[in-house]
Amino acid sequence: MLSKKQLFSRxxxxxxxxxxxxxxxxxxxxxIGVDLGFxxxxxxxxxxxxxxxxxxxxxxxxxxxxASSLVAVTSVGVINSRHLLYGAVLSExxxxxxxxxxxxxxxxxxxxxxxxxNKFFKKNKTEQYLHYHLLGxxxxxxxxxxxxxxAGIILGSFVPEELGLKFAIPxxxxxxxxxxxxxxxxxxxxxxxxxxxxxxxxxxxxxxxxISPVIALFVAALLLRLKK
Amino acid sequence: MTWLSITVAGILTYxxxxxxxxxxxxxxxxxxxxxxxxxxxxxxxxAIIFPAIFINDYGSYIEMNDPKIFGALVxxxxxxxxxxxxxxxxxxxxSYWIIIFVFLS
Numbered sequence: 001m002l003s004k005k006q007l008f009s010r011x012x013x014x015x016x017x018x019x020x021x022x023x024x025x026x027x028x029x030x031x032i033g034v035d036l037g038f039x040x041x042x043x044x045x046x047x048x049x050x051x052x053x054x055x056x057x058x059x060x061x062x063x064x065x066x067a068s069s070l071v072a073v074t075s076v077g078v079i080n081s082r083h084l085l086y087g088a089v090l091s092e093x094x095x096x097x098x099x100x101x102x103x104x105x106x107x108x109x110x111x112x113x114x115x116x117x118n119k120f121f122k123k124n125k126t127e128q129y130l131h132y133h134l135l136g137x138x139x140x141x142x143x144x145x146x147x148x149x150x151a152g153i154i155l156g157s158f159v160p161e162e163l164g165l166k167f168a169i170p171x172x173x174x175x176x177x178x179x180x181x182x183x184x185x186x187x188x189x190x191x192x193x194x195x196x197x198x199x200x201x202x203x204x205x206x207x208x209x210x211i212s213p214v215i216a217l218f219v220a221a222l223l224l225r226l227k228k
Numbered sequence: 229m230t231w232l233s234i235t236v237a238g239i240l241t242y243x244x245x246x247x248x249x250x251x252x253x254x255x256x257x258x259x260x261x262x263x264x265x266x267x268x269x270x271x272x273x274x275a276i277i278f279p280a281i282f283i284n285d286y287g288s289y290i291e292m293n294d295p296k297i298f299g300a301l302v303x304x305x306x307x308x309x310x311x312x313x314x315x316x317x318x319x320x321x322x323s324y325w326i327i328i329f330v331f332l333s
Binding site: 049050051076084118166174181 | 232300
């Protein structure tokens with residue numbers, strides 16, 4: 001049985017490599033907001049209030065491009081709706097927590113944290129304080145995101161654009177799913193999701209990010225039926 | 229007005245995080261749905277990966293010889309065998325940089 005502290009540190013350790021892409025991305029996010037002419041306090045407040053990388057950039061780009069607030073808010077909602085799926089997966093491991101603790105821990109559920117904690121949970125189902133791993137990944141992401149966006153807002157985009165560090169984002173997610181390429185059913189689901197995201201990229205409100213997982217999960221359900 | 233929009237967007241985002249964890253009882257999900265949920269990472273992350281590689285900043289598809297495709301392939305191979313996140317990201321970035329700075333400059 002691991003202690004709360006051990007699980008928390010394990011979470012921090014598991015998420016740490018992803019900071020290689022999260023920190024440059026946060027700097028870029030902060031710098032873009034200021035470049036687009038928004039109040040720096042407002043740009044930073046988003047990192048606390050929304051706390052969702054891509055959706056923060058999309059929100060500011062839409063507003064500065066003349067879109068209505070309704071369109072901008074809807075897009076953030078649609079982009080972040082993928083968290084519903086993360087929550088559905090994590091709920092199995094967080095069932096025993098009190099309602100208040102569930103409300104609090106929800107705030108730090110992000111893509112990479114979900115992915116790493118979910119991997120850990122699957123292998124360590126019997127641990128009593130599992131949620132401390134999720135706190136470790138989530139709080140590390142939160143702190144680094146705050147520092148990185150703040151740095152981008154204050155210092156501007158001191159990361160040279162020629163380096164193309166935005167490319168680190170897909171690489172981080174490749175690192176997360178690459179071991180599942182061993183399983184043919186997962187490969188099919190990944191391809192269906194990826195190809196759908198390209199086909200529906202132009203759909204309104206960035207809804208490709210919701211449409212493609214729904215299609216891919218439908219295919220996953222079909223595959224499960226075929227396996228039987 | 230912008231502050232109000234950000235607050236509403238923040239509340240919406242928080243609800244997407246909290247709903248399934250705190251409001252929906254796990255028992256409501258049947259065994260079949262639970263089995264499908266095992267595919268969530270494979271069904272979600274490619275929707276972030278594919279557009280970030282195959283669509284450029286201007287919203288159009290990239291050419292087949294784009295350095296990002298090469299970088300992604302290197303990252304997949306290195307990631308598959310090394311099982312290491314840092315090696316995956318670094319190898320992808322490095323091969324991408326070698327192409328844009330050495331071969332294309």
